[in-house]
Amino acid sequence: MWPAQSNNNSNANSASNEKNNLRTLGMTSAISVAEPKPMDISRTNELKEALKPYNVFESEEELNHRMEILSKLNALVKQWIRDTSIARNMPPNVAEQVGGKIYTFGSYRLGVHHKGADIDALCVVPRHIYRSDYFTSFFELLKMQEEVTDLRAVEEAFVPVIKMNFDGIEIDMLFAKLTLKEIPDSMDLRDDMLLKNLDQKCVRSLNGCRVTDEILRLVPNIENFRLALRAIKLWAKRHGIYSNVLGYLGGVSWAMLVARTCQLYPNAVAATLIEKFFLVFSQWKWPQPVLLKQPDNVNLGYPVWDPRVNVSDRYHLMPIITPAYPQQNSTFNVSVSTRTIMQEAFENGLAITEEIIMGKATWDKLFEPPNFFGKYKHYIVLLAKSLSAEDQLEWCGLVESKIRHLIGMLERNPHITLAHVNPEAFPPLNPESGKHCSMWFIGLAFSKCEKSEKSEKGENINVDLTYDIKSFVDTVERQAEQINMFKEGMWIEAKHVKRKDLHTYVSPSLLKKERKVSSGMHRNGNIAGNGNSGSVSPRSQGDTSGRKRLSDQTLDACGKKRRINEAEEQTENTTLVVQSCGEDSNSGFSMDEYKPNLSTNKDVRYCTYNE
Numbered sequence: 001m002w003p004a005q006s007n008n009n010s011n012a013n014s015a016s017n018e019k020n021n022l023r024t025l026g027m028t029s030a031i032s033v034a035e036p037k038p039m040d041i042s043r044t045n046e047l048k049e050a051l052k053p054y055n056v057f058e059s060e061e062e063l064n065h066r067m068e069i070l071s072k073l074n075a076l077v078k079q080w081i082r083d084t085s086i087a088r089n090m091p092p093n094v095a096e097q098v099g100g101k102i103y104t105f106g107s108y109r110l111g112v113h114h115k116g117a118d119i120d121a122l123c124v125v126p127r128h129i130y131r132s133d134y135f136t137s138f139f140e141l142l143k144m145q146e147e148v149t150d151l152r153a154v155e156e157a158f159v160p161v162i163k164m165n166f167d168g169i170e171i172d173m174l175f176a177k178l179t180l181k182e183i184p185d186s187m188d189l190r191d192d193m194l195l196k197n198l199d200q201k202c203v204r205s206l207n208g209c210r211v212t213d214e215i216l217r218l219v220p221n222i223e224n225f226r227l228a229l230r231a232i233k234l235w236a237k238r239h240g241i242y243s244n245v246l247g248y249l250g251g252v253s254w255a256m257l258v259a260r261t262c263q264l265y266p267n268a269v270a271a272t273l274i275e276k277f278f279l280v281f282s283q284w285k286w287p288q289p290v291l292l293k294q295p296d297n298v299n300l301g302y303p304v305w306d307p308r309v310n311v312s313d314r315y316h317l318m319p320i321i322t323p324a325y326p327q328q329n330s331t332f333n334v335s336v337s338t339r340t341i342m343q344e345a346f347e348n349g350l351a352i353t354e355e356i357i358m359g360k361a362t363w364d365k366l367f368e369p370p371n372f373f374g375k376y377k378h379y380i381v382l383l384a385k386s387l388s389a390e391d392q393l394e395w396c397g398l399v400e401s402k403i404r405h406l407i408g409m410l411e412r413n414p415h416i417t418l419a420h421v422n423p424e425a426f427p428p429l430n431p432e433s434g435k436h437c438s439m440w441f442i443g444l445a446f447s448k449c450e451k452s453e454k455s456e457k458g459e460n461i462n463v464d465l466t467y468d469i470k471s472f473v474d475t476v477e478r479q480a481e482q483i484n485m486f487k488e489g490m491w492i493e494a495k496h497v498k499r500k501d502l503h504t505y506v507s508p509s510l511l512k513k514e515r516k517v518s519s520g521m522h523r524n525g526n527i528a529g530n531g532n533s534g535s536v537s538p539r540s541q542g543d544t545s546g547r548k549r550l551s552d553q554t555l556d557a558c559g560k561k562r563r564i565n566e567a568e569e570q571t572e573n574t575t576l577v578v579q580s581c582g583e584d585s586n587s588g589f590s591m592d593e594y595k596p597n598l599s600t601n602k603d604v605r606y607c608t609y610n611e
Contacts, residue, residue, distance in 0.1 A: 387489030
């Protein structure tokens with residue numbers, strides 16, 4: 001009944017069609033249609049075995065449990081729609097026929113969810129059922145179910161959602177009202193005309209299902225795609241680059257990159273696809289966009305990603321475009337730092353997979369996490385605290401959603417070449433009684449751009465981040481107050497921590513990992529905060545709103561600013577300057593005409609700070 005399982009049957013039915021479509025899927029023809037060799041199949045079997053310890057596969061029993069949950073939820077939706085229709089004076093025999101349905105999307109719909117993963121679902125209703133009904137009467141109906149716990153509604157979100165735990169499985173359920181009298185069980189959401197006259201929130205809610213279904217339609221072999229995607233998702237999570245909200249890539253973006261690789265190598269098995277994935281995207285000429293098909297020629301009035309029309313789209317650093325109308329860039333949050341980090345990870349992944357192919361390494365090496373806490377000399381630690389578990393869940397969600405704005409401010413600092421945020425939220429080593437706390441760490445790489453008397457004398461460069469941190473804290477607090485979330489005991493604090501002092505925040509096991517890290521990542525420098533601890537918190541700081549960094553003022557007002565010549569910048573930041581490289585295999589949609597407007601290299605300046 002549920003799409004995540006049904007694709008296995010459709011594979012066999014469409015096998016003959018796949019052979020005919022191998023060269024036509026995607027924006028360009030395939031790079032290679034070579035059939036797999038026995039060694040490729042052997043390596044793929046080794047990959048499957050290597051993945052098992054990471055719990056990326058569910059048992060048949062667990063899969064059946066998910067299907068039972070979705071069946072119960074679907075029945076609840078139909079019951080609610082029927083009862084609501086009757087309450088609006090619809091004859092009972094008509095109310096029985098109006099339908100309504102639960103659709104799935106995301107990793108479950110793609111068939112790549114791991115053990116214990118949540119399910120992304122969409123509740124589709126006919127035109128006489130409203131969003132207000134969904135967040136009132138349906139919410140109350142869910143409350144009455146003994147299987148439902150941790151029920152919460154986020155009605156004012158960009159994409160409104162009801163979150164719950166249903167019989168042990170986390171479910172995020174969106175809502176969409178169509179302009180139809182009835183919603184039959186056979187309805188295909190890929191029909192673009194279903195979007196006509198819908199509000200933006202409904203369009204966004206439908207987009208998850210439409211994009212997921214289109215990805216599955218655009219890959220030549222679903223089984224190979226799924227296994228390769230499972231491996232790439234695990235690799236991305238283990239390497240700390242799986243988080244859309246923090247400026248890395250989320251699940252749908254990784255799926256589209258793997259799907260594009262499948263289009264370019266349509267007959268390749270998973271082991272080969274993974275190596276080709278790293279080969280293609282370690283050489284991709286960003287900001288050249290990744291597209292799975294020619295954008296649809298549909299005009300229903302909704303905004304779509306198009307740099308020829310939208311000036312702001314020309315400044316996206318790593319565009320990966322969804323294949324369903326209205327097309328969007330799924331990587332809008334990517335920054336200079338996060339793109340640099342992912343590019344380095346692609347190159348590292350290519351080196352390791354080449355070793356695997358030559359028999360010099362096993363798949364386990366690909367999934368070894370890098371030593372984040374040994375990579376930098378300086379870190380910012382963000383601490384979010386509250387008085388209850390429920391408050392902490394909300395508070396952490398808000399703080400996490402704003403961290404990428406702090407990364408952007410740090411990137412604009414003339415002395416910082418890279419701000420590397422670890423997506424994992426760590427608990428404190430020594431929790432305070434009655435308080436809940438989560439910590440995020442940001443590694444900082446500094447530029448040695450001052451060949452001045454100070455550096456020649458061996459003196460350290462002072463970098464004042466007080467303004468950046470204070471701005472970030474103010475933004476989080478202001479947002480919390482605007483949405484009436486800010487409660488007593490909610491607290492956010494930022495501290496500068498040197499690598500040698502990390503043992504007071506994270507366990508020794510994390511610090512003792514030995515792994516060679518890239519050269520050129522460590523930079524000297526001191527971070528000046530307010531007070532000896534280097535911390536900035538909303539209640540302990542004086543008003544610094546009137547103090548601006550000189551780098552935020554005009555060049556005329558800062559006579560000591562000067563540009564570093566290109567040669568010096570390349571020498572000091574060889575591993576950090578973002579450059580385009582490699583041949584573009586997605587050349588059907590060129591951005592060459594916009595490149596004069598795109599700034600990918602960092603503007604590194606010398607600047608003193610007046611206190």
